[in-house]
Amino acid sequence: MNDTDTVIIKKFIDGSEVAFDELVKKHSNKAYQVAYGLLGNNHDAEEVVQDAFIKVFKNLKKFRGDSKFTTWLYRIVTNLARNKYHWHRRRGADVNVSISDSMPGEINSVDMDIPDSKNEPLKILEYAEVEENLKIALNKIPEKLREVIILRHFEEMSYSDIASILNCELGTVKSRLARARDALKKELNKLN
Amino acid sequence: MNADNEKSVCISKERLSAHFDGELKLEKHEQEHLKHCSKCSSVLKEFAYLAELLKKSMQIEVSPGLNDKIIRKAKYGEDFERSIPFNFSGFFLKAASIVIFAALAGILFYNNIKPEQSQATSADITSLDQRKSVKFPAVNQQTVFLADLPQKNTTVNNLNLNTNGNIDYSNFARVSTGLDHKTVPLSTVSKRSIAINPLVEHLWVADNPENAVEFIKKSIKPNSKIKLEHNGNSFKIAFKTNKAQAVKIVKKLHDAGYKLISPAQPQPEQKVFPGSSNDNIIYRATFTRN
Secondary structure, eight states: OOHHHHHHHHHHHTTOTHHHHHHHHHHHHHHHHHHHHHHOOHHHHHHHHHHHHHHHHHHGGGOOOSSOHHHHHHHHHHHHHHHHHHHHHHHTOOOOOOTTSOOTTOOSOOOOOOOOSSSOHHHHHHHHHHHHHHHHHHHHSOHHHHHHHHHHHSTTOOHHHHHHHHTOOHHHHHHHHHHHHHHHHHHHHHHO | OOHHHHHHHOOOHHHHHHHHTTSOOOOHHHHHHHHHOHHHHHHHHHHHHHHHHHHHHTOOOOOTTHHHHHHHIIIIIHHHHHHSOOOHHHHHHHHHHHHHHHHHHHHHHHHHHHHHHHTOOHHHHHHHHTSOOOOOOOOOTTTOOSSOOOOTTSHHHHTTOOOSSOSOOTTEEEEEOSSSEEEEEGGGTTTSBOOOOSEEEEEEEESOHHHHHHHHHHHSOTTOOEEEEEETTEEEEEEEEEHHHHHHHHHHHHHTTOEEOOOOSOOTTOOBOOSOTTOEEEEEEEEEEO
8 A cells, every 4th residue: 555545544544534635636647547447348447437436435434554555445336337337238239329320211321530630630530449449358358368468558567466356366467467458459450 | 499389388378367377487408598589478468468458458447526416425425314214294295295296397397298289271381391301310319319300290290291301390309208208499499407318319400511520520539530422412420429519519510501300309409408417329411502
């Protein structure tokens, strides 16, 4: 646990509710980024972050500090995101609407990128398309591989932190990461 | 080093992956191999490319109100409700009064709307029929839940207006009453919260539809990707945006003289929408010549 989080949590345990506000402000953005990476949509990611912090608020006084606060927080976020993902899958609602979908009755539709006049427009447009493809590809790789690659590329999280968050062995993280990169590359190749 | 040799001593992807992440120190012979092997080097380059892509794609910010929402919900949400002692008789009386009040309000509201629609005369119908004919774009009924095209058996239909898409419905909106949907004059809905669908399809009429494309281009984020299709006198445009931006664009187009035909939300007059302003939507519009 880094000092700042330790101090904030100590304040909270001593009765300062404002300390919780500090934790939310400090970590909500990162928690949201992880949730968004795992779920791929804004609405679900926000819900997961809200629920995660509610859990934190309820259990913070019991937090012993054996691991980093962020490890604990991201474990909650990952578990909640996992639940939400499975809930959507059961309901068959995880279908992404893509801007590339044809409109009904559309024939010979041609994608046309309208370039902006500044900031290397072609590069920006190319990147927008790659980013869209990345989202689709992430959605297609197995959930366990997606989790590990999102956590790794988020703040360069260490293998041991990832293992702690996902409650698995270090070797599992290592092999899953290699498989995740391979799977992601294959899916991106298919889309390109 | 020939290809066979390269293949026989290539480093496993798992080891390369861990080495790339700084979690594994390669053996001396592996380090040596890496200096000469184009295959292993290109694997590392791919990892670097993916890492950059993932990092960039995760640079997103939470919506401004989220922190307050979290704090409020965590501190006062469930605990606040739990702290109120449950009083059954008081609860029953309150619930009954709410039901009676809602029923009275509903009757009053319905009576306010009904005469307005049923007072249309044959002259009104003629004037509607003489308007410019336009086709509605197809609407995916599964995604449309609050604002929709007028359908058969609505009050509008009782005026003997046909619903084959040749009528201007821009003064009406479909709204949810909780149990079903009603077609009501647009002027009555601006203060009610009406949902914006994840997929909005709008039909606009303009003197110069081609100008609308430039207009939209200026109104959205510079790096947005736009799908555009030109077909005779009409332009179809589609892009990803969020609720707040869609509302602004619709208002801007309306203020610039473009005429919105479809009753789907957001409408230029509508001011209250549920959900977060950052909710992503896809906006598809067809601009047709007046």
